[in-house]
Amino acid sequence: MTSWLRTWIGRRGASRADPMHTIQIFGVSLQQFFFIYLLLTFLLTCFSIARMYLMRDRAGNRKKGAQRIKELAQAGRFRQIPLYDFAEQQADKNKQVVKLSVFPAENGERRRYAVICPGGGYAHLVTKIEGFPIAAKLNEMGYTAFVLEYRTGRRCTYHAPMHDLAAAIRYIDAHADEFSVQRDDYAIIGFSAGGNLAGIMGSQDMGYAHYGLPKPGVLIMGYPWTNINHWFAHPYWNIWVGLMGIWLSERGNFYLFGPGGNFKQKNRDSVCLQKRVTPDFPPTYMFAGGNDVLVPAGAHTDVMAAELKKHGVPYLYEKFFAVPHGVGLGEHTAAEGWLENAAAFWEEQIDAE
Numbered sequence: 001m002t003s004w005l006r007t008w009i010g011r012r013g014a015s016r017a018d019p020m021h022t023i024q025i026f027g028v029s030l031q032q033f034f035f036i037y038l039l040l041t042f043l044l045t046c047f048s049i050a051r052m053y054l055m056r057d058r059a060g061n062r063k064k065g066a067q068r069i070k071e072l073a074q075a076g077r078f079r080q081i082p083l084y085d086f087a088e089q090q091a092d093k094n095k096q097v098v099k100l101s102v103f104p105a106e107n108g109e110r111r112r113y114a115v116i117c118p119g120g121g122y123a124h125l126v127t128k129i130e131g132f133p134i135a136a137k138l139n140e141m142g143y144t145a146f147v148l149e150y151r152t153g154r155r156c157t158y159h160a161p162m163h164d165l166a167a168a169i170r171y172i173d174a175h176a177d178e179f180s181v182q183r184d185d186y187a188i189i190g191f192s193a194g195g196n197l198a199g200i201m202g203s204q205d206m207g208y209a210h211y212g213l214p215k216p217g218v219l220i221m222g223y224p225w226t227n228i229n230h231w232f233a234h235p236y237w238n239i240w241v242g243l244m245g246i247w248l249s250e251r252g253n254f255y256l257f258g259p260g261g262n263f264k265q266k267n268r269d270s271v272c273l274q275k276r277v278t279p280d281f282p283p284t285y286m287f288a289g290g291n292d293v294l295v296p297a298g299a300h301t302d303v304m305a306a307e308l309k310k311h312g313v314p315y316l317y318e319k320f321f322a323v324p325h326g327v328g329l330g331e332h333t334a335a336e337g338w339l340e341n342a343a344a345f346w347e348e349q350i351d352a353e
Contacts, residue, residue, distance in 0.1 A: 038239070045240040048293045052324035056129060059335075060328030065132025068103065068139060077104055083167045094155040098164045100171065101147040103135035104179065112217065112350075113144045113181040115168055119192025119326070121225070122161065122252040123153050129328040130191040130222070137329060137339055144181050146172060150197070156255040159206075159270075161197050166211035169201075173214065185217030185350050189342075192295055192325070193252065195224025195286075196273055199304075202284070203276035218346040219284045222338070223325055225295045226273035226304040228252060234299040241293050248294065277307040283314040283349040285342040287335060289323030314352075316345045 072078035079102040084095040105111055116138075118130035125131070127149060135145035150164035151157070169186070176183045190198030201207040202219045209215075227234070228249050236242045252271075253262035261267050269275055286304065288297035295301075297319055308315040318341065320334040330336050 041238045042240055045238060045244070045293055048291060048324065051291075052293070052326060055324055055333065056326045056328070059331050059333050060129035060326070061133050061331050062128045064136045064329070065128060065134075068136035069101075069132060072103065078102070081171070083164065083171060094151055094157065094160070097149065097155055098151060098167070099149050100168050101132070101135070101149070102179065103132075103139050103145040103147070105139055105142055105144045107142055109142075110180050110182055111143055112185050112187065112346075113146065113172065113179070114138055114187040114189050114220070115165070115172070116145055116147045117150065117161075117165060117188065117190035117194030117197045118147070119190070119194040119225070120152055121248055122156060122193045122255045125149055125152055126191070126326065126328075129326065130194065133329050134189060134339065138343075141340070141343055143343075144179060153255055158257060158261065158267075160256075161193075162200055162206065165197055165201050166208075166213060169208075169213050170211070184214055186214075187218045187220055187346055188216050189220040189222075190224065191222040191328070193225045195221035196226060196228065196271060199224060199226060199273040199284075200271065200276060202282045204278065204280065206270060206276060216282045218342075218349055219282050220339075220342045220346070221284065221286045221301075222328070223288045223292055223295050223297070224273070224286060224301060224304065225252075226300045228271050228273075229268040230272050230274075234303065236296065236299070238293075241296060244294065245296075245299070274303050274307040277304075277311050277313065279311045279313065281308070281311065281313045283345070284308055285316045285345045287318040287320065287330075287338045287342075289325065289327065289333075289335065290319060290321045291323060292325040294325040314349060316341070 069078055081100045083098045083100055089096045116131050116134050118125045118127045120126050127147060131147040135147050138145040148165060148168045151160040172179060173183050188198040188201055198219050198221055202216055253268060256271065257267045286301050288301040305315065305317045318338060323333050323335045327333055327335060330338055
Protein backbone atom coordinates (compact mmCIF):
# COMPACT_ATOMS: atom_id res chain seq x y z
CA MET A 1 0.00 0.00 0.00
CA THR A 2 1.33 3.47 -0.81
CA SER A 3 2.47 5.66 2.06
CA TRP A 4 -0.06 8.43 1.33
CA LEU A 5 -2.98 6.00 1.69
CA ARG A 6 -1.53 4.69 4.97
CA THR A 7 -1.38 8.25 6.24
CA TRP A 8 -4.93 9.00 4.98
CA ILE A 9 -6.59 6.12 6.85
CA GLY A 10 -4.60 6.71 10.01
CA ARG A 11 -1.38 4.87 10.81
CA ARG A 12 -1.83 5.49 14.52
CA GLY A 13 -4.50 2.75 14.68
CA ALA A 14 -1.89 0.03 14.25
CA SER A 15 -0.43 0.69 17.70
CA ARG A 16 -3.69 0.39 19.63
CA ALA A 17 -4.66 -2.62 21.70
CA ASP A 18 -8.03 -3.03 20.00
CA PRO A 19 -8.04 -6.31 17.97
CA MET A 20 -9.37 -4.33 15.02
CA HIS A 21 -6.05 -2.51 15.02
CA THR A 22 -3.70 -5.40 15.84
CA ILE A 23 -4.95 -8.00 13.35
CA GLN A 24 -3.04 -7.53 10.11
CA ILE A 25 -4.32 -8.25 6.57
CA PHE A 26 -1.94 -7.55 3.71
CA GLY A 27 0.12 -5.39 6.03
CA VAL A 28 -2.71 -3.17 7.33
CA SER A 29 -4.93 -3.43 10.41
CA LEU A 30 -8.36 -5.02 10.19
CA GLN A 31 -9.98 -1.64 10.78
CA GLN A 32 -7.98 -0.08 7.97
CA PHE A 33 -8.72 -3.02 5.69
CA PHE A 34 -12.46 -2.66 6.33
CA PHE A 35 -12.28 1.05 5.61
CA ILE A 36 -10.49 0.39 2.31
CA TYR A 37 -13.12 -2.23 1.44
CA LEU A 38 -15.96 0.23 2.08
CA LEU A 39 -14.27 2.95 0.06
CA LEU A 40 -13.39 0.81 -2.95
CA THR A 41 -16.76 -0.95 -3.11
CA PHE A 42 -18.53 2.41 -2.80
CA LEU A 43 -16.53 3.83 -5.70
CA LEU A 44 -17.11 0.69 -7.76
CA THR A 45 -20.86 0.86 -7.09
CA CYS A 46 -21.01 4.54 -8.05
CA PHE A 47 -19.09 3.77 -11.24
CA SER A 48 -21.44 0.89 -12.10
CA ILE A 49 -24.54 3.03 -11.59
CA ALA A 50 -23.12 5.90 -13.65
CA ARG A 51 -22.17 3.43 -16.40
CA MET A 52 -25.71 2.04 -16.36
CA TYR A 53 -27.27 5.46 -16.97
CA LEU A 54 -24.74 6.30 -19.65
CA MET A 55 -25.41 3.04 -21.51
CA ARG A 56 -29.18 2.90 -21.02
CA ASP A 57 -30.39 5.38 -23.63
CA ARG A 58 -28.10 4.07 -26.38
CA ALA A 59 -28.86 0.44 -25.57
CA GLY A 60 -32.59 1.04 -25.14
CA ASN A 61 -32.92 3.12 -28.34
CA ARG A 62 -35.82 5.28 -27.19
CA LYS A 63 -35.81 6.96 -30.60
CA LYS A 64 -36.99 3.69 -32.13
CA GLY A 65 -40.14 3.76 -30.04
CA ALA A 66 -40.80 7.44 -30.71
CA GLN A 67 -40.34 6.93 -34.45
CA ARG A 68 -42.76 4.01 -34.51
CA ILE A 69 -45.39 6.02 -32.64
CA LYS A 70 -44.95 8.82 -35.18
CA GLU A 71 -45.38 6.40 -38.10
CA LEU A 72 -48.50 4.85 -36.63
CA ALA A 73 -49.96 8.24 -35.72
CA GLN A 74 -49.44 9.55 -39.26
CA ALA A 75 -51.27 6.49 -40.56
CA GLY A 76 -54.05 6.98 -38.00
CA ARG A 77 -53.26 3.64 -36.36
CA PHE A 78 -51.76 4.61 -33.00
CA ARG A 79 -54.12 4.37 -30.04
CA GLN A 80 -53.85 4.84 -26.30
CA ILE A 81 -56.81 3.30 -24.53
CA PRO A 82 -57.89 4.00 -20.92
CA LEU A 83 -58.42 0.61 -19.29
CA TYR A 84 -61.00 1.79 -16.77
CA ASP A 85 -64.27 3.49 -17.65
CA PHE A 86 -65.38 6.90 -16.41
CA ALA A 87 -67.26 5.54 -13.40
CA GLU A 88 -64.26 3.46 -12.30
CA GLN A 89 -61.96 6.44 -12.66
CA GLN A 90 -64.29 8.64 -10.65
CA ALA A 91 -64.48 6.03 -7.89
CA ASP A 92 -60.69 5.70 -7.84
CA LYS A 93 -58.82 8.60 -9.43
CA ASN A 94 -55.58 6.60 -9.35
CA LYS A 95 -56.99 4.49 -12.18
CA GLN A 96 -56.91 7.49 -14.50
CA VAL A 97 -53.24 6.85 -15.27
CA VAL A 98 -53.76 3.26 -16.44
CA LYS A 99 -53.65 2.97 -20.21
CA LEU A 100 -52.76 0.63 -23.02
CA SER A 101 -50.76 1.80 -26.05
CA VAL A 102 -51.54 -0.25 -29.16
CA PHE A 103 -48.80 -1.06 -31.69
CA PRO A 104 -50.50 -3.01 -34.50
CA ALA A 105 -48.42 -5.22 -36.76
CA GLU A 106 -47.96 -4.07 -40.35
CA ASN A 107 -49.03 -7.25 -42.12
CA GLY A 108 -52.59 -7.15 -40.78
CA GLU A 109 -52.64 -10.92 -40.31
CA ARG A 110 -54.11 -12.36 -37.14
CA ARG A 111 -51.06 -13.11 -35.02
CA ARG A 112 -50.19 -13.76 -31.43
CA TYR A 113 -49.70 -10.66 -29.33
CA ALA A 114 -47.50 -9.48 -26.48
CA VAL A 115 -48.30 -7.26 -23.50
CA ILE A 116 -45.25 -5.26 -22.38
CA CYS A 117 -44.78 -4.20 -18.75
CA PRO A 118 -42.01 -1.61 -18.27
CA GLY A 119 -40.04 -1.60 -15.04
CA GLY A 120 -39.38 1.06 -12.44
CA GLY A 121 -39.40 -0.69 -9.07
CA TYR A 122 -43.17 -0.13 -8.65
CA ALA A 123 -42.23 3.53 -8.02
CA HIS A 124 -42.44 4.79 -11.62
CA LEU A 125 -42.36 3.48 -15.21
CA VAL A 126 -39.49 3.44 -17.70
CA THR A 127 -41.87 3.29 -20.65
CA LYS A 128 -39.75 5.13 -23.21
CA ILE A 129 -36.94 2.57 -22.90
CA GLU A 130 -38.61 -0.64 -21.72
CA GLY A 131 -41.96 -0.15 -23.43
CA PHE A 132 -42.24 1.66 -26.75
CA PRO A 133 -38.93 0.50 -28.35
CA ILE A 134 -39.78 -3.12 -27.47
CA ALA A 135 -43.18 -2.75 -29.11
CA ALA A 136 -41.59 -1.20 -32.20
CA LYS A 137 -39.18 -4.11 -32.52
CA LEU A 138 -42.00 -6.63 -32.12
CA ASN A 139 -43.87 -4.86 -34.93
CA GLU A 140 -40.84 -5.38 -37.15
CA MET A 141 -41.00 -9.07 -36.27
CA GLY A 142 -44.68 -9.25 -37.27
CA TYR A 143 -46.32 -9.17 -33.81
CA THR A 144 -48.92 -6.79 -32.44
CA ALA A 145 -47.77 -5.34 -29.14
CA PHE A 146 -49.48 -3.54 -26.28
CA VAL A 147 -47.58 -1.39 -23.79
CA LEU A 148 -49.22 -1.25 -20.38
CA GLU A 149 -48.83 1.78 -18.14
CA TYR A 150 -49.94 0.48 -14.75
CA ARG A 151 -50.29 2.16 -11.36
CA THR A 152 -47.06 2.87 -9.53
CA GLY A 153 -45.75 5.04 -6.73
CA ARG A 154 -48.34 6.92 -4.69
CA ARG A 155 -51.06 5.89 -7.14
CA CYS A 156 -50.37 2.26 -6.37
CA THR A 157 -52.52 0.28 -3.95
CA TYR A 158 -52.70 -3.34 -2.82
CA HIS A 159 -51.63 -5.44 -5.83
CA ALA A 160 -52.83 -2.66 -8.15
CA PRO A 161 -50.29 -3.47 -10.93
CA MET A 162 -51.58 -7.06 -11.02
CA HIS A 163 -55.17 -5.83 -11.30
CA ASP A 164 -54.15 -3.48 -14.12
CA LEU A 165 -52.35 -6.21 -16.08
CA ALA A 166 -55.36 -8.51 -15.69
CA ALA A 167 -57.63 -5.71 -16.95
CA ALA A 168 -55.35 -5.24 -19.96
CA ILE A 169 -55.40 -8.92 -20.93
CA ARG A 170 -59.16 -9.06 -20.42
CA TYR A 171 -59.63 -6.01 -22.65
CA ILE A 172 -57.42 -7.39 -25.43
CA ASP A 173 -59.18 -10.76 -25.23
CA ALA A 174 -62.59 -9.06 -25.56
CA HIS A 175 -61.41 -7.02 -28.57
CA ALA A 176 -59.31 -9.69 -30.26
CA ASP A 177 -61.17 -9.35 -33.56
CA GLU A 178 -60.77 -5.57 -33.53
CA PHE A 179 -57.02 -5.87 -32.92
CA SER A 180 -56.68 -8.86 -35.26
CA VAL A 181 -54.87 -10.97 -32.68
CA GLN A 182 -55.14 -14.56 -31.51
CA ARG A 183 -56.58 -15.02 -28.04
CA ASP A 184 -54.38 -17.93 -27.02
CA ASP A 185 -50.63 -18.34 -26.48
CA TYR A 186 -49.99 -14.65 -25.90
CA ALA A 187 -46.77 -13.38 -24.32
CA ILE A 188 -46.24 -11.17 -21.32
CA ILE A 189 -42.96 -9.26 -21.49
CA GLY A 190 -41.66 -7.51 -18.40
CA PHE A 191 -38.52 -5.73 -17.27
CA SER A 192 -37.22 -5.46 -13.71
CA ALA A 193 -40.36 -4.86 -11.59
CA GLY A 194 -42.35 -5.40 -14.78
CA GLY A 195 -40.72 -8.83 -14.94
CA ASN A 196 -41.95 -9.47 -11.42
CA LEU A 197 -45.43 -8.43 -12.52
CA ALA A 198 -45.30 -10.65 -15.62
CA GLY A 199 -44.20 -13.63 -13.54
CA ILE A 200 -46.94 -13.18 -10.96
CA MET A 201 -49.52 -13.12 -13.76
CA GLY A 202 -48.06 -16.44 -14.92
CA SER A 203 -48.94 -18.10 -11.62
CA GLN A 204 -52.24 -19.79 -10.91
CA ASP A 205 -52.91 -18.64 -7.37
CA MET A 206 -52.29 -14.94 -8.01
CA GLY A 207 -52.24 -14.68 -11.79
CA TYR A 208 -54.18 -15.74 -14.85
CA ALA A 209 -56.31 -18.44 -13.14
CA HIS A 210 -57.10 -16.14 -10.22
CA TYR A 211 -58.44 -13.53 -12.66
CA GLY A 212 -60.17 -16.07 -14.92
CA LEU A 213 -57.88 -15.38 -17.88
CA PRO A 214 -56.31 -17.69 -20.49
CA LYS A 215 -52.84 -18.93 -19.59
CA PRO A 216 -49.95 -17.05 -21.22
CA GLY A 217 -48.12 -18.97 -23.92
CA VAL A 218 -44.81 -17.63 -22.64
CA LEU A 219 -43.31 -15.22 -20.14
CA ILE A 220 -40.40 -13.09 -21.33
CA MET A 221 -38.47 -11.29 -18.58
CA GLY A 222 -35.56 -8.90 -18.83
CA TYR A 223 -33.38 -8.62 -15.69
CA PRO A 224 -36.48 -9.48 -13.61
CA TRP A 225 -36.87 -8.40 -10.00
CA THR A 226 -37.97 -11.81 -8.76
CA ASN A 227 -36.61 -12.32 -5.25
CA ILE A 228 -37.88 -9.11 -3.67
CA ASN A 229 -37.97 -10.06 -0.01
CA HIS A 230 -35.82 -13.17 0.35
CA TRP A 231 -32.78 -12.18 -1.69
CA PHE A 232 -30.72 -11.67 1.50
CA ALA A 233 -30.45 -15.45 1.68
CA HIS A 234 -27.93 -14.93 -1.14
CA PRO A 235 -25.51 -12.42 0.43
CA TYR A 236 -23.40 -10.05 -1.62
CA TRP A 237 -19.72 -9.34 -1.31
CA ASN A 238 -20.53 -5.64 -1.97
CA ILE A 239 -22.32 -4.19 1.06
CA TRP A 240 -23.47 -1.10 -0.88
CA VAL A 241 -25.30 -3.23 -3.42
CA GLY A 242 -26.92 -5.11 -0.54
CA LEU A 243 -28.07 -1.90 1.14
CA MET A 244 -29.40 -0.59 -2.16
CA GLY A 245 -31.32 -3.84 -2.62
CA ILE A 246 -32.91 -3.48 0.81
CA TRP A 247 -33.97 0.09 0.06
CA LEU A 248 -35.44 -0.81 -3.34
CA SER A 249 -37.32 -3.78 -1.89
CA GLU A 250 -38.77 -1.85 1.01
CA ARG A 251 -39.79 1.01 -1.27
CA GLY A 252 -41.59 -1.44 -3.57
CA ASN A 253 -43.33 -3.09 -0.61
CA PHE A 254 -44.44 0.31 0.69
CA TYR A 255 -46.02 1.30 -2.61
CA LEU A 256 -47.66 -2.09 -3.15
CA PHE A 257 -49.05 -2.61 0.34
CA GLY A 258 -49.01 0.76 2.09
CA PRO A 259 -47.80 1.64 5.61
CA GLY A 260 -48.23 -1.36 7.87
CA GLY A 261 -49.16 -3.74 5.09
CA ASN A 262 -45.58 -3.71 3.86
CA PHE A 263 -44.51 -5.49 7.07
CA LYS A 264 -46.95 -8.40 6.76
CA GLN A 265 -45.11 -11.56 5.78
CA LYS A 266 -48.02 -12.82 3.65
CA ASN A 267 -47.91 -9.67 1.55
CA ARG A 268 -44.15 -9.75 1.22
CA ASP A 269 -44.10 -13.39 0.16
CA SER A 270 -46.82 -12.76 -2.42
CA VAL A 271 -44.45 -10.78 -4.65
CA CYS A 272 -41.46 -13.11 -4.32
CA LEU A 273 -41.78 -14.71 -7.72
CA GLN A 274 -39.77 -17.86 -7.03
CA LYS A 275 -42.46 -18.81 -4.48
CA ARG A 276 -45.11 -18.73 -7.21
CA VAL A 277 -43.46 -21.33 -9.47
CA THR A 278 -45.31 -24.63 -9.94
CA PRO A 279 -44.96 -27.39 -12.58
CA ASP A 280 -47.66 -25.74 -14.73
CA PHE A 281 -45.90 -22.35 -14.76
CA PRO A 282 -45.72 -20.96 -18.33
CA PRO A 283 -42.55 -21.51 -20.39
CA THR A 284 -40.18 -18.71 -19.51
CA TYR A 285 -37.40 -16.81 -21.24
CA MET A 286 -35.11 -14.62 -19.10
CA PHE A 287 -32.04 -12.54 -19.67
CA ALA A 288 -29.85 -10.67 -17.21
CA GLY A 289 -26.59 -8.76 -17.19
CA GLY A 290 -23.45 -9.70 -15.35
CA ASN A 291 -22.92 -6.11 -14.22
CA ASP A 292 -26.39 -5.42 -12.80
CA VAL A 293 -26.02 -3.71 -9.41
CA LEU A 294 -29.72 -2.87 -8.97
CA VAL A 295 -31.13 -6.37 -9.50
CA PRO A 296 -28.08 -8.67 -9.39
CA ALA A 297 -28.60 -11.87 -11.32
CA GLY A 298 -27.09 -13.99 -8.55
CA ALA A 299 -29.84 -13.02 -6.11
CA HIS A 300 -32.72 -12.82 -8.57
CA THR A 301 -32.60 -14.38 -12.03
CA ASP A 302 -30.33 -17.23 -10.96
CA VAL A 303 -32.72 -18.01 -8.10
CA MET A 304 -35.69 -17.98 -10.46
CA ALA A 305 -33.90 -20.23 -12.96
CA ALA A 306 -33.19 -22.75 -10.20
CA GLU A 307 -36.91 -22.86 -9.30
CA LEU A 308 -37.97 -23.30 -12.93
CA LYS A 309 -35.51 -26.16 -13.30
CA LYS A 310 -36.64 -27.72 -10.02
CA HIS A 311 -40.29 -27.79 -11.17
CA GLY A 312 -39.55 -28.95 -14.72
CA VAL A 313 -40.74 -25.75 -16.39
CA PRO A 314 -39.34 -25.17 -19.91
CA TYR A 315 -37.09 -22.13 -19.80
CA LEU A 316 -34.21 -20.38 -21.51
CA TYR A 317 -31.93 -18.17 -19.46
CA GLU A 318 -29.25 -15.99 -21.04
CA LYS A 319 -26.73 -14.08 -18.91
CA PHE A 320 -24.63 -11.49 -20.69
CA PHE A 321 -21.20 -10.45 -19.46
CA ALA A 322 -20.70 -6.79 -18.42
CA VAL A 323 -24.29 -5.78 -19.26
CA PRO A 324 -25.89 -3.47 -16.65
CA HIS A 325 -29.48 -3.02 -15.55
CA GLY A 326 -32.11 -1.23 -17.64
CA VAL A 327 -30.77 -1.77 -21.16
CA GLY A 328 -34.13 -2.58 -22.78
CA LEU A 329 -33.40 -3.82 -26.30
CA GLY A 330 -29.74 -4.08 -25.35
CA GLU A 331 -28.43 -2.58 -28.58
CA HIS A 332 -24.66 -2.10 -28.77
CA THR A 333 -24.21 -4.50 -25.84
CA ALA A 334 -23.61 -8.24 -25.53
CA ALA A 335 -27.36 -8.62 -24.99
CA GLU A 336 -28.27 -7.32 -28.46
CA GLY A 337 -30.58 -9.78 -30.18
CA TRP A 338 -32.11 -11.18 -27.00
CA LEU A 339 -35.64 -10.32 -28.17
CA GLU A 340 -35.19 -12.38 -31.33
CA ASN A 341 -34.02 -15.29 -29.15
CA ALA A 342 -37.02 -14.85 -26.88
CA ALA A 343 -39.44 -14.81 -29.83
CA ALA A 344 -37.85 -17.97 -31.23
CA PHE A 345 -38.27 -19.63 -27.83
CA TRP A 346 -41.91 -18.50 -27.78
CA GLU A 347 -42.59 -20.06 -31.17
CA GLU A 348 -40.77 -23.26 -30.25
CA GLN A 349 -42.95 -23.72 -27.17
CA ILE A 350 -46.14 -23.25 -29.19
CA ASP A 351 -44.95 -25.71 -31.85
CA ALA A 352 -44.10 -28.25 -29.13
CA GLU A 353 -47.67 -28.29 -27.76
